[in-house]
Amino acid sequence: MNRRVLATVGLTTSALVLAACSSGGGSSTSSSAAATSAGASAVPSGSASVGASGDVPAFQPEHQGGTLTLLAKAAAGTLDPKVNYTLQFWQLYQATYDGLTSFKKVNGADSFTVVPDLATAIPEATNGGKTYVFTLRPGIKFSDGTDLTTDDVVASFQRIFKVSSPTAGSFYNGIVGADACLKTPASCTLDGGVVGDKAAGTVTINLTAPDPEFLYKLSVPHAAINPKNAPEKDAGNVPIPGTGAYMFKSYDPNTSLVMVRNPNFKEWARDAQPQGYPDEIDYKFGQTVEAAVTAVENNQANWLFDPPPADRLAEIGSKFASQVHVNPLTAYWYMPMNVNIPPFNNIKARQAVNWAIDRNAMVKLYGGDKLAQPVCTILPPGFPGYEESCQYTTPAGTTWQGADLAKAKQLVQESGTAGQEVAIVVSDDEVNKAMGEYMQSVLTQIGYKASVKPISGNIQFTYIQNSKNKVQISVTQWYQDYPAASDFLNVLLGCASFVPNSDSSINMAGFCDKGLQAKMDEALKTEQTSFDEANKMWAAIDKEMMTASPQAPIFTPKLIDFLSKDTGNYQFSKQFYMLVDQLWVK
Amino acid sequence: MSESTTTTPLLEVRDLRVSFKSRAGTVNAVDGVSFSVGAGETLGIVGESGSGKSVSMLAVLGLIDNPNCVIEGEALFKGRDLLTMGDDELRAIRGADIAMIFQDPMTALTPVYTAGWHISEQIRAHEKVSKKAALDRAVQLLTAVGIPNAAERVNSYPHEFSGGMRQRVVIAMALSCQPSLLIADEPTTALDVTIQAQILELLKSLQGEFGSSIILITHDMGVVSQMSDRVNVMYGGRLAEAGPRRDVLRNPLHPYTWGLMASIPPTDGSRVARLSAIPGAPISPGDPDRDHCLFSPRCTFASDACRPQPALVEHSQAHFDACVLPFEQRPELRRQMTAVEEVAP
Amino acid sequence: MTTLDSERTQVTSTPTAGPWRTAWRDLRRNKVAMGSLVVLVLVILVCIAAPLYASAIAHTDAFTSNVNGTITINGQTISVLETSSEGLGLGVNPIGPTWTNQYFLGADNQGRDVAARILYGGRNSLVIGFTSALLCCFLAGIVGIVSGFFGKGVDAVLSRGLDVLWAFPVYLLAICLSIVLINSTIAVGPVRLTSGSLWLPILIIGIIYVPYVARPVRGQVISLREREFVQAAIGSGAPDLRLLRREILPNVLPTLIVFLPLMTAINMLTEAALSFLSIGVQPPDASWGTIVNDGVGLLYTRPWVAIAPGIMLAITAVALNLLGDGVRESLDPKAKLRGAA
């Protein structure tokens, strides 16, 4: 369901909204999943959760062949894996590109485990957690027929900076030499940061400081390995060769994207890069979502990317129930409140909002309780560091039960902000606007002069980030990049994420609490030795954050996948969602 | 030429009545008019605007395109009643046997077609001839109406002709099927004074050539005096006076005609005189009170005798009028009236 | 036909009646136009009565979300927003038309009474349509008269300006303006523009159709200038201002008045189209356009939410168009919108 967000917030620029998503354990389906992932991460101390073997089902040749047809309202922009930052294409990159490591390509919670991919094994971090030495698997070829060498790996890391990858400054700035690369990308060498030894077939990566989450960062498409001769700028809609089971054959953002089998691919690790079933995958763009739903219903296409429109949900949930798959996401919808301008520079005013939101109502506006779960913590249920807790519920409890308007009104009175004007800035799509309208109603009830300002979805996300725009409160969403608590707490509410007067200032609340920041830094440090330990700290930080109330979490969404009658073998990776290439069309 | 009227007339109109029903009541545009036109004869119909002269002719030809119009009476053309005729029959007569020329040559031609197109359309509407033959005829006709360089001008559009030339085109078109009756509705009113005489001259000579009868509708006694054999004076949709031209001009009987005569400038009548010489405004045809001499409200000699409506009386041979004044005293009364007129300004 | 026409006007106009009174009397006799006027007045009255309907009949607040509300029909309590219970239980559907006093046409996705909102929305639609039409005719009148009267350079500049306006992407302007106005206020004379202000759609719509009206007015003024009486006035050295006031304006005014109802209809439809792109009336306020837009998302399950305001819009537009035709016939039969030439 987060794909509804994707599709609506940015018609094609989903880049704004979304990044990689993985889920460190499900919400409703898997409290056990959370335990699994947390447990896995604990094994190698001071490192992201990694695993070596998995239970990937054996290949079933009788299902091989055929053409898989996927539909989306719009394409997701550039095809360059170093630049694209959308779920829509990250989902496809699983089958076309590999990093040194990757998330395991399996159904369920295990998909969150990091496994060796182009590297033969996950190396132990040495040098106080600052050095990783990877050994490349021999005999791997790119889809253009050239051999994979350590030069390609080094070039690929340089390329992250040369093409100004969105995460260059946030994920990979810890590599030695990254500072220089960020300043002058054109002359980026990462000298001493990423070192290849062609003869030995090894690549050494040196970090400036230990980063327990680094293996996650190596497993997302921005760290995928491409040939060294890949263009030193965004390749746009020209496909770049990769090592995956499929390769992109042609791409036109207005019409279609075609994937075919990579002729040079030989399966080397089934859990990292399994061979796929369809011979060809056609991704078609430009149809309305309504038409796409109809097409899947009529078996004219296998799957649609966009979330089905609200008024078709009941129909597909009943008539086509067996073809629908619903999975919880590690993401949340929330309302950042600007702590630097009235009225939400007053903590009571912020707490009042948290008390006042009827999260069930919001869930209803989103599509009902089967599609979202009310939350009042920042970390999603099942996520590392998540602990069931709710400070703003009546009757009191650890999960959200109901809103307390009386309390909210009282807090607004106490804060002395009653009667002030509050503008809620929302994206102008149906769901966001509905939530904005509902919030307008709520804020009016608790004593503000509230108004909704729906603006074009493609601007809203950058608009609400820039403190120049003086946004008081807004509705937005966050989807994890990789399963670590810092990806929510430190990214969304850390001091470093607040950059005044910048369009890229993801800490929309402008919240920067020295004490809490110190605790987050401490937790990050603790991750080097024990994720378990760290996660307990994160849970405490989450609670404190919720008391300070710089934002109001609303719910954590679920994702609907609607397949045609003849499509089989649905596998859902928590990290990158449905495994497209594992679907059967025969 | 007035003798010819005794033979079977070409067109005989009997008790023609045209009325329009509207929300404001019934408008009697033509109210019991009878007249006839003989072959080769020219009949002038004079009257102010609103006197019903144009409407009567449009009614005869079935050209009144108004669903609220009621037409009664008879209009026998060569013995057949035009008013009861079917649409197709009437259409066959229109343009072929009876042609019409309208007042304003500027607007009488469809602006998007050439002169030749207009003429050949008319020819081909009534005769089965090829386009080329029709066009050749058009050139001849244009030459006949005095358009220089007709072979080229045949391809000219209406706006490329001057007013007089355009009227010549219209006349050429009207004559293209050699109609036995030509109805000319104020053919010269919209033209320059110098052109007027030329056009009248042309009509006259063409009449000689084609032998058509002409009904000339005008408000200008001068034009009538030049052209017509007989004159009908209309007022308020009725005939006020009718008779041979000479009689009517020399010896007008009706006070209304006296007024009209007074409006002719003393010279040759080439100056278009408006009928302002007659005091008062023309009567409103919508006035329901009609059972009296409609001219009486403007008449110097009006009396109770003017009510009810006086009948049309033949005073001398074929010279009628509808006035109650004693016949003998008319010349004297006329002198009185014109004297008053002369003092007035 | 000149004679016939003059006869008829003689009959219908008495010497004392001025052109306005004559026109009004003609209009009163026009059954279609009068019927339209009646429909229009009814629509306006019903919309004015919106608060009455909301409080006395529907017992609802049309502007407050009622996501968790329930109503009782035939003794059964029903959620206004019902979560689907079939199959996987996906989706939430607002209640459909009850055809009773409460939720007569059903609820929208906020659980608000659609019928009450349509009445409230009609007020905004009508106000926006009419005010912007007034504004448009006013501006177009000025531009058209100035352009046509002064000609030459002034005309060339204004005409190109109209071309730019004609070809300009209105939606872009509207989207940008609505964003700019979130925090800032633009004051245009007495009008204070904020993002939620009705003046925003009014100004945008009023301005974009200026070329529509200005072109025919300009043409009319040019031909008026050539007329004898104006030429005579110019010849006698009358000052421009007096000429404009005495000769041009009285002739242009009927044309503008003819355009008013027609433009109102067009503008109401444009407002709806702008709302389709989420520009215009801001929630929780409503107009017919925004309600249609809300309803489009519910089209497959609750079609009435979109259909009902659309029908209201269509009825009003039809009435305005027919009334406009009537006004045209009685006031200025030659007036043509859009300035074909």
Added chain:
Amino acid sequence: MWRFAGKRALAAVLVLFAISVLVFLIFFATPGSDPAARIAGRNASQETLDQVRASFGFDRPIWIQYGLMMRHLFIDRDLTSFVNRGAQVIPQVTQAIPVTLSLVFGAALIWVLLALVMGVWATAARGTAIDPIILILGVIGVSLPVFWLGEVVNLITQSRLHDSIFAWVPPLGYVPLSDGVGPWALHLLFPWLTLAVLYAGIYARVLRSEMVQSMNEDYVRMARAKGIGETRVLLRHSLRTSLISVVTLFGLDFGALIGGAALLTEVVFGLQGVGKLTYDSLTNFDLPVILACVLYASFFVVFANFLVDLLYAWLDPRVRSV
């Protein structure tokens, strides 16, 4: 004639220039529109943001940015989208043109035929009940919001009655003519009708009023007096002269529609035409595509004006000789 055309062309260039400058200024005056942050991606570091800004030239003075964009659009013809990076703008527009052309040509054919029939019939039947009925039908067509009508048509043909009488209606979207005339026309049928309903009403009304006016003209009376048939009078005289103003109207509408004014119809029926492209670029806030679309549309509007003048001259000989 050539001077006239030259002057018009110059004026058109000026208009296009003014529009492009305005669009550019408005875009950059809008808060949150800075493409750098959107291009850089979510939570990009400030260095990355600066890098993107520099590489796209967003840090340069605005007139240089304008000049660069115009150069890429008109001289190098390689302007690329801010959103779909690497997607060239010009091919996007050229790919959308056939869709819009198909939609507008078909709809125009339908509405012109419909308007001719309605207008002539209403004129011929004036005074009877048929005339006002036709006119009111036309007015209703004009008064329906086009996107609403489209949605209702979709509701009926794609959902409510899709299992019964409208089972033959294909899914929404466009099928190129190369896939066969049948499928092409079938996919476009309802978009055509929806668009045509709006314009047929307008045109029928304009035509009827022009024709009725011309029926009172002397030349029509003259034509009748010539004894030609009523049908011929209606068609060759009344209709022919009335067409002049209709053609003028048609030229303007057609130009605007080809330029993307069919936006709502294209959006509702999911046709990837110029209007939809414009709409998408607006919702994406993708300046290069917005600029290309807007200039393309303005060009057609201005060009249509020009063509109408020529057509006018051809239809009306009075204008020709001036």
